[in-house]
Amino acid sequence: SIHTYNCFLFLSVFVPAAQPITSKLDAGWWAYKDVVQGTFVPVPSFWGLVHSAWNLCAIGKRQSPIDIETSHMIFDPYLTPLRLNTGGRKMGGTMYNTGRHVSLRPDKAHLVNISGGPLGYSYRLEEVRLHFGSEDSQGSEHLLNGQGFPGEVQLIHYNQDLYANYTEAAKSPNGIAVVSIFIKLSENSNAFLNRMLNRDTITRINYKHDAFLLMGLNIADLYPDTTRYITYEGSITIPPCYETSTWILINKPVYVTQMQMHSLRLLSQNEPYKIFLSMSDNTRPTQPLLQRCIRTNINFSKQGRDCPNNRALRPQYRVAQWRMKSKKFYISA
Numbered sequence: 001s002i003h004t005y006n007c008f009l010f011l012s013v014f015v016p017a018a019q020p021i022t023s024k025l026d027a028g029w030w031a032y033k034d035v036v037q038g039t040f041v042p043v044p045s046f047w048g049l050v051h052s053a054w055n056l057c058a059i060g061k062r063q064s065p066i067d068i069e070t071s072h073m074i075f076d077p078y079l080t081p082l083r084l085n086t087g088g089r090k091m092g093g094t095m096y097n098t099g100r101h102v103s104l105r106p107d108k109a110h111l112v113n114i115s116g117g118p119l120g121y122s123y124r125l126e127e128v129r130l131h132f133g134s135e136d137s138q139g140s141e142h143l144l145n146g147q148g149f150p151g152e153v154q155l156i157h158y159n160q161d162l163y164a165n166y167t168e169a170a171k172s173p174n175g176i177a178v179v180s181i182f183i184k185l186s187e188n189s190n191a192f193l194n195r196m197l198n199r200d201t202i203t204r205i206n207y208k209h210d211a212f213l214l215m216g217l218n219i220a221d222l223y224p225d226t227t228r229y230i231t232y233e234g235s236i237t238i239p240p241c242y243e244t245s246t247w248i249l250i251n252k253p254v255y256v257t258q259m260q261m262h263s264l265r266l267l268s269q270n271e272p273y274k275i276f277l278s279m280s281d282n283t284r285p286t287q288p289l290l291q292r293c294i295r296t297n298i299n300f301s302k303q304g305r306d307c308p309n310n311r312a313l314r315p316q317y318r319v320a321q322w323r324m325k326s327k328k329f330y331i332s333a
């Protein structure tokens with residue numbers, strides 16, 4: 001197949017010379033899936049092989065995303081609620097089609113930060129990023145007991161106590177905190193996502209590099225009504241896969257409509273003069289958990305028991321065991 005041929009070509013030509021960063025091996029040279037026939041662009045399984053600065057993508061031991069197995073979660077009573085600080089003000093931001101994600105960047109005048117929970121520092125919001133699938137059964141980067149969701153919102157923050165900006169923080173210890181919220185489908189959509197995904201707005205960023213300014217956003221609207229979350233130490237999910245991220249997965253989803261999901265799938269990875277390639281399935285596959293702990297402030301422990309494999313848990317995302325085969329979920333709340 002063309003895919004195999006390309007990989008062969010790539011392995012024989014690029015790997016022996018992988019150390020120097022040639023013009024072809026620039027920071028933007030990666031993809032989620034095979035794109036154009038006849039050219040090789042590294043997909044996730046190759047990210048760590050094409051560029052020595054990206055080798056964590058291949059050999060890292062604290063990579064993200066992961067499959068959250070709820071039976072492996074550990075209840076940590078010292079995990080306090082996350083604190084969101086907007087200064088009580090609404091924010092403006094620019095929404096972009098980056099060719100890979102829908103990305104909203106708050107303007108510099110509006111500081112939004114989070115602290116508390118598992119975080120020892122204050123982290124400033126840098127970007128809101130959307131991942132989504134071509135089908136409703138996939139699209140989230142994290143999985144829950146092996147199951148995907150139609151999408152995942154990631155609020156990416158950097159440690160503003162220690163670092164001057166996102167670029168510096170991303171490669172430094174305790175640099176990044178990502179709040180992650182699964183997206184599900186419903187009749188009504190989340191108020192914040194509705195601002196981004198209503199037809200008049202989302203169609204402004206159909207093509208790569210399109211941008212659209214939004215005002216009067218309240219980031220608090222994006223957060224589901226819960227203080228419960230799951231947290232673990234991992235990496236950023238795009239090259240160079242730096243292992244500097246604390247992940248905080250909120251224990252309730254946000255909702256978008258089927259129509260809004262459809263609009264997302266109609267976004268192109270390409271400029272208007274190039275072939276249409278849907279942006280959907282912009283997800284990195286899950287990575288091994290290895291020695292890491294998944295902690296939660298969901299108190300699922302029966303009194304006097306602290307076994308990490310306690311199965312008597314009550315997360316909001318509850319997998320009905322008898323439905324596992326049909327890949328269905330229900331939310332207990």
Ligand SMILES: *[C@@H]1O[C@H](CO)[C@@H](O)[C@H](O)[C@H]1NC(C)=O
Pocket residue numbers: 085086087088110111112113122160
């Ligand atoms: C966090 O955000 C609030 C509101 O914008 C601001 O007042 C506060 O100074 C910020 N904290 C830090 C450490 O920058």
Ligand SMILES: *[C@@H]1O[C@H](CO)[C@@H](O)[C@H](O)[C@H]1NC(C)=O
Pocket residue numbers: 164165167168
């Ligand atoms: C980020 O901060 C570092 C250190 O202060 C600085 O050298 C660099 O130019 C900054 N980068 C950006 C993109 O602002």
Ligand SMILES: *[C@@H]1O[C@H](CO)[C@@H](O)[C@H](O)[C@H]1NC(C)=O
Pocket residue numbers: 077299300301302303
């Ligand atoms: C966790 O739940 C158990 C059983 O309901 C309760 O006895 C215990 O006090 C709770 N622990 C915390 C820290 O809330």
